[in-house]
Amino acid sequence: MSQSNQPVIKIESGSKTYQGVYAIKGVDFDLYPGEVHAILGENGAGKSTLTKALAGVLELTEGRLLLENEERSFKSPREALVAGIVMVFQETSLVPTMTVAQNLYLGEEKFYNRLRGLYISAQQFLQGLNFGVDPTVNVAMLGAAQKQMVEIARAVLHNAKVIIFDEPTATLTPEEKQHFFKLLNDLKAKGVGIVFISHALEEALDYADRITILRDGEHILTEQASNLDRDKIIQAMVGRELSDKLYSKQAGVKSRPRGKKILSVENLSMQNVVKNNSFSIYAGQITGIFGLIGSGRTETAKIISGVVKRDFFHGGEVYLEGKAVRYRVPEQAMRDGIAYVTEDRKIEGFFETMSIGENIYMGELAASGKGGAMLSSKRRKEVSAEWIKTLNVKALNDDARVVELSGGNQQKVVIAKSLIQNPKVVIFDEPTRGVDVGAIQEIHELLNALADQGLAVVVIASYLPEIMNLSDRILVTRQGRVVEEFKASDATEDKIMYAAIH
Amino acid sequence: MSFLNFGPIASYLGRGKASITIPTMDGAFRTNELLENADLYVAQQDADCLANADDHLFLSAGCQVFELTDKAKVAIATFDSEITALAAEGTAIAVGLASGGVEIKGGSYEGLYLSDMKCPTAILFQKDKLIVAEGAKHLAPGDWARDLLERGNSGQIVSVDLKTGQSKKLANGAAWASGLAETSDGKVIVSQSWQHCLSNVDDLNEEKSLCHNLPGYPSRISPASDGGYWLAIFGMRTQLIEFILREKQFRKEMLKTVPTEYWVAPALVSRENFLDPMQQGAVKQLGIKKPWAPPRSYGLVVKLDEDFQPQYSLHSRVGGLRHGVTSAVEKDGMLYVVARGAGQVIALNLSAIEGEIVQ
Numbered sequence: 001m002s003q004s005n006q007p008v009i010k011i012e013s014g015s016k017t018y019q020g021v022y023a024i025k026g027v028d029f030d031l032y033p034g035e036v037h038a039i040l041g042e043n044g045a046g047k048s049t050l051t052k053a054l055a056g057v058l059e060l061t062e063g064r065l066l067l068e069n070e071e072r073s074f075k076s077p078r079e080a081l082v083a084g085i086v087m088v089f090q091e092t093s094l095v096p097t098m099t100v101a102q103n104l105y106l107g108e109e110k111f112y113n114r115l116r117g118l119y120i121s122a123q124q125f126l127q128g129l130n131f132g133v134d135p136t137v138n139v140a141m142l143g144a145a146q147k148q149m150v151e152i153a154r155a156v157l158h159n160a161k162v163i164i165f166d167e168p169t170a171t172l173t174p175e176e177k178q179h180f181f182k183l184l185n186d187l188k189a190k191g192v193g194i195v196f197i198s199h200a201l202e203e204a205l206d207y208a209d210r211i212t213i214l215r216d217g218e219h220i221l222t223e224q225a226s227n228l229d230r231d232k233i234i235q236a237m238v239g240r241e242l243s244d245k246l247y248s249k250q251a252g253v254k255s256r257p258r259g260k261k262i263l264s265v266e267n268l269s270m271q272n273v274v275k276n277n278s279f280s281i282y283a284g285q286i287t288g289i290f291g292l293i294g295s296g297r298t299e300t301a302k303i304i305s306g307v308v309k310r311d312f313f314h315g316g317e318v319y320l321e322g323k324a325v326r327y328r329v330p331e332q333a334m335r336d337g338i339a340y341v342t343e344d345r346k347i348e349g350f351f352e353t354m355s356i357g358e359n360i361y362m363g364e365l366a367a368s369g370k371g372g373a374m375l376s377s378k379r380r381k382e383v384s385a386e387w388i389k390t391l392n393v394k395a396l397n398d399d400a401r402v403v404e405l406s407g408g409n410q411q412k413v414v415i416a417k418s419l420i421q422n423p424k425v426v427i428f429d430e431p432t433r434g435v436d437v438g439a440i441q442e443i444h445e446l447l448n449a450l451a452d453q454g455l456a457v458v459v460i461a462s463y464l465p466e467i468m469n470l471s472d473r474i475l476v477t478r479q480g481r482v483v484e485e486f487k488a489s490d491a492t493e494d495k496i497m498y499a500a501i502h
Numbered sequence: 503m504s505f506l507n508f509g510p511i512a513s514y515l516g517r518g519k520a521s522i523t524i525p526t527m528d529g530a531f532r533t534n535e536l537l538e539n540a541d542l543y544v545a546q547q548d549a550d551c552l553a554n555a556d557d558h559l560f561l562s563a564g565c566q567v568f569e570l571t572d573k574a575k576v577a578i579a580t581f582d583s584e585i586t587a588l589a590a591e592g593t594a595i596a597v598g599l600a601s602g603g604v605e606i607k608g609g610s611y612e613g614l615y616l617s618d619m620k621c622p623t624a625i626l627f628q629k630d631k632l633i634v635a636e637g638a639k640h641l642a643p644g645d646w647a648r649d650l651l652e653r654g655n656s657g658q659i660v661s662v663d664l665k666t667g668q669s670k671k672l673a674n675g676a677a678w679a680s681g682l683a684e685t686s687d688g689k690v691i692v693s694q695s696w697q698h699c700l701s702n703v704d705d706l707n708e709e710k711s712l713c714h715n716l717p718g719y720p721s722r723i724s725p726a727s728d729g730g731y732w733l734a735i736f737g738m739r740t741q742l743i744e745f746i747l748r749e750k751q752f753r754k755e756m757l758k759t760v761p762t763e764y765w766v767a768p769a770l771v772s773r774e775n776f777l778d779p780m781q782q783g784a785v786k787q788l789g790i791k792k793p794w795a796p797p798r799s800y801g802l803v804v805k806l807d808e809d810f811q812p813q814y815s816l817h818s819r820v821g822g823l824r825h826g827v828t829s830a831v832e833k834d835g836m837l838y839v840v841a842r843g844a845g846q847v848i849a850l851n852l853s854a855i856e857g858e859i860v861q
Contacts, residue, residue: 258529260811264715266523278526314516317523322714324507324518475528485528 006069008033008193009054009085009162014063016049023049026063027219029212031162031193036184038208038225039197041237042406042436046217047197051164054195055087056080078107084161088151088168096140100126100133100150104157129153129183143294145176152183163187165196167434169203174462174497175292181207199436200463201233213237234437255472255488259283260321262456263338263425265304267316273299275480276316281425286447286457288471289482290464291500296480297460298343301427305340306333307348321424334367337424341414343433343460349414350402357384357398360416367421387416392442408439415446426450427458432466444470464493476500513748520748524739525717530804530812536855537801537818537827537839543849544568544575548584549840551722552831552847555590559833561840561847562588567595567607570838570847579607586643587634589625596632598622600643604634604662611664618669619660624722626682626690632662633672633690633703635679647767649678650696650719651746651753659692659703672703683723683731691810693720698739700810712810718802719768722829726805727852730813732830732837735802737768770826771843772799799825799843814859816850824848 007030016023024046031037039047052058053065056074064071067083074080077087094103101115101122122135131149139147148168155163169177184194184207198204204211205225212222213236220236263281268274274296281287291297302308304318306327317324320336327333330340342348350359361380384398391412395405402413411431418426428447432440447470451457461467467474474491476484476499484499505511507518516522527533548564559570560578562585568575579595587598594609604616604625616634621643624635638649639656648654657676662669672690681693681700690703691712699711700720718735726732746753746766756765764777772778778798801818818824818841826843837850 258813260809261529264525266525267521278523278528280526280529282529312515314521317517317521319715322709326517473529482526482528485532487532 007031007066008068010066010069011050011053011060012064012066014050014053014060014065016053016058017061022217024053024214024217027214027217029054029219029222031195033161033191033193034188035210036188036194036196036208038204038211039195039214040201040204040211040233041214041220042408042438045214045237045436047214048166049217050214051087051166051195051197054080054162055085055164057087081158081160084159085164086155086158086160086162087164087166088148088155089166094139094147094150097138099136099138100142101135103139103150104135104154106154125157126153129156145172145180148172148176148180149183152187156187160192162193162195165194167198168196169198169200174464177203199434201230201437204233205230237437256285256451258285258473259454259456262321263304264319264322265300265316266319267314268300268303268318269311269314269316270296270299270303270308271311273480274303274310277477277481278316279475279482279485281456281458283424283456284451284454285472286451286459286470288467288474289458289460289477290462290467290474290496291477292462295477295500297477298429300477301340301429301458301460304333305338305427306330307340331366334421334423337422339418339421339423339426341418341426341428341431343429345410345414350410350417352403353401355384355399355401356388356393356395356405356413357381359402359413360384360387360398360420363417363420383420387420391416391446406436406439407434408436408442411435411439411443415443419450423455425456425458427460429460430462431459432461432463464496467496468493522741522744522748524741524744525715527717531717531802531815533817533819534815534858535819535822536816536850536858537803537824537841537848538822540816540824540839540848540850542846543573543838544570544847545845546575546847547845548842549845549847550585550828550842551588552724552829552838552840553588553590553595554831554833555594556592557833558590559831559838560588560590560595562597567597581605584644587622587625589627589632591627594627596625596627598625598634598643602642604632606632606664614664614667616662616667616669621657623657623678623680624682624693626684628661628684628688628690630664632664633682634660634662635676635682635692636660637678637680637695646678646680646695647762647765648757651757651765651767653747654678654696657694659690673706676706678719681720681722681733683725686729686808691723693723693733695719695721695736700733700806713806713812716804716812718800721827723806724829724831726832727835729808731806731808731810732832733804733806734827734830734839735800735804736770736826736828736842738797738800738802739768740797742766743768769799769843770828772797772820772825801825801827801841801843803827803830803837803839814855816855 010030013026015025041047053060056077056079101118104122119135126133133146133149208225211225213220260283261280262283266278268277277300289297303310307330357380361383393409393412431443459470472488474486475482478500512518513520546563551562553560561568561570565581566577567579569578583599583601585597586600589596592609596606598604602620604619604622606614619634621636621638622634623637623643626633636658638654641649655675655677657679658674659672660669661672677694677696679692680695683691692703693700698716699714701711718738721734721736724732797820801824803816805813807813823844824841828842829840831838835852839848
């Protein structure tokens with residue numbers, strides 16, 4: 001850590017209230033130049049509020065914000081940007097219909113702009129950062145990692161003194177993560193102060209200099225990362241003893257035996273993304289699918305569940321209980337008993353302005369085909385009460401809008417919406433992405449319970465310890481197809497990673 | 503849009519019956535080297551079928567039946583023609599002959615000869631009845647590759663009352679019936695090689711089969727001590743063969759002009775002969791595209807549970823020798839397997855198998 005003695009940015013007793021309710025209360029935070037500072041906490045702990053206050057997205061209601069020892073109050077992110085504070089959001093703030101170069105210089109445009117000149121300077125700048133991103137490509141065409149790179153490039157371009165990352169690695173593959181943290185080190189060496197929020201505790205332990213933990217809007221501790229370990233962090237985050245077996249399969253626990261073959265995928269193809277993919281899914285066990293982003297995992301799941309279509313010519317076959325199926329819309333898959341819990345819940349998982357109850361009831365209506373003018377508010381209340389209780393969704397009542405819930409509770413609503421359809425096969429795509437530690441454990445317990453009940457459970461995840469902990473058998477995808485199958489007892493991180501890459 | 507899955511449209515789109523897909527070797531079919539690494543029990547050229555009764559283990563090979571004991575073989579009977587099926591009960595053995603007919607030696611029906619059976623491929627004793635599977639109506643048992651390439655479905659299952667000698671057709675239209683088993687409630691199960699399934703004899707319909715879409719061509723079935731079954735798979739399905747089976751004119755020409763041994767068809771053994779048909783393919787490893795060829799022959803035994811669902815399997819893979827498995831029988835905690843391609847009977851300890859295959 002190359003710190004100077006004076007913090008670049010500091011919050012003293014910062015509080016933010018919404019209608020009298022504290023989102024953060026009396027929080028102290030400081031960041032030194034050339035320091036990587038991780039902020040950890042469960043969903044709803046106040047991490048985002050704190051970082052948004054730093055970046056000028058919102059103003060503190062109490063307390064002081066000091067930038068290089070000078071009290072400041074940013075009215076907008078623009079003011080913070082001018083002052084050298086940039087925030088890279090979890091959902092990138094890039095304009096998808098504009099090119100990379102246009103996004104880089106957005107807000108910096110001159111009176112007369114020549115696109116060619118813009119591309120040349122963007123190209124030089126990106127190459128200077130060793131980013132392999134084409135400046136002429138529309139941002140919508142980029143993968144998550146490349147979007148992240150553009151965001152970082154934009155921050156560097158603005159001579160940022162402080163860069164704040166909200167869940168920067170959530171959508172990155174392990175190799176891309178390595179690249180990202182190398183970048184962090186480069187920025188750090190240049191004296192940039194870095195704040196990052198992450199649910200992956202190992203990342204914070206490995207890469208941060210200091211760690212701040214928040215709980216229920218309050219500051220719990222700030223400590224050198226070297227003085228902390230996983231257990232201490234979890235205990236501080238949740239304020240209670242949590243099973244330390246979250247990501248470690250207990251010795252002696254036997255994998256569940258295979259049940260009947262429920263789903264069989266043969267030579268499934270979709271353009272260049274899914275290529276001759278073949279595998280089988282069995283009832284009564286959890287099949288984990290691991291692969292790098294772009295290895296066709298999600299697309300395969302989406303073809304199976306009717307979200308996207310396979311190739312029209314020689315697209316392969318999907319057999320559900322021995323019967324060839326080909327769905328045009330997800331509704332048909334749902335009625336046949338295939339539920340898909342999306343990796344991107346905010347866009348594809350729920351109706352954010354509708355209530356918990358309405359969302360869950362929607363799942364039942366979609367599967368049963370009933371509904372139309374015959375909606376029953378009584379039934380809606382029944383099903384939502386039942387599932388809120390079953391999945392321990394934390395909300396004041398079932399009328400709460402889903403958008404107001406924390407990530408973990410939103411995910412539980414999405415799961416409830418799928419499980420109410422009484423599926424035979426449930427495909428969970430990144431079930432714990434953006435979910436806090438407490439909810440991760442609850443979701444893992446739920447997945448295990450579903451497999452114990454005899455359902456065929458498929459878990460697609462990028463986080464190796466999660467796949468290894470949950471799965472009874474592990475399939476590894478690479479370049480659009482399943483290339484390796486491991487018994488849970490045989491699998492090691494190295495073996496899985498080797499199969500995923502080579 | 504189910505009309506897209508049938509007829510010439512399906513053929514054009516590569517869908518439904520015309521989709522050239524084969525089941526993946528995962529889950530219960532996850533590969534291992536258990537067959538390849540098993541102990542040799544007896545080497546015997548043309549070893550084909552195993553049967554056990556009253557603590558005796560019998561093996562048919564060529565025109566002879568042997569009794570196997572302690573890694574040794576003793577010839578107990580010789581017939582005029584090659585033996586194509588074998589069953590045993592008590593002191594009796596029944597054999598199917600390549601020249602046609604089924605003959606019983608020993609027991610109460612000693613000398614009984616059933617001449618009506620033209621293509622016996624499997625035999626099952628059922629109290630005072632003998633159930634016989636016939637692969638095809640007009641072909642000899644050795645012509646199985648021709649039957650596959652002609653997409654034959656003329657096999658039948660016949661029940662013969664041993665007391666009266668009267669026979670009764672239980673089912674016909676089987677796509678090379680090649681294995682028989684009896685369930686605990688007395689039902690007869692038949693394996694249809696070209697339909698890649700096991701069916702109840704009362705209903706050979708593929709969609710109602712007990713175990714379907716197998717990755718290879720099922721052959722003989724025998725009971726396991728835990729209530730399940732052992733299924734021998736004598737050849738693997740490959741995309742090449744599935745493709746050939748769609749091309750009628752090509753097959754017709756091949757059957758007419760190419761010597762039998764070089765047909766594009768499954769084989770019981772791979773020879774190191776450049777004239778053998780190969781399927782071109784490629785895999786990309788470490789950034790380099792490498793050619794490969796799928797198996798011409800393979801060794802596979804599948805353990806089925808009592809509902810005929812595959813539990814696990816024993817393999818001899820492409821580079822191995824124990825290929826063309828035609829029979830597998832369990833006796834006294836051991837599994838005996840005939841790898842016809844290698845001319846071997848191999849023995850595996852069941853507890854060792856289960857130790858190796860942790861589910």
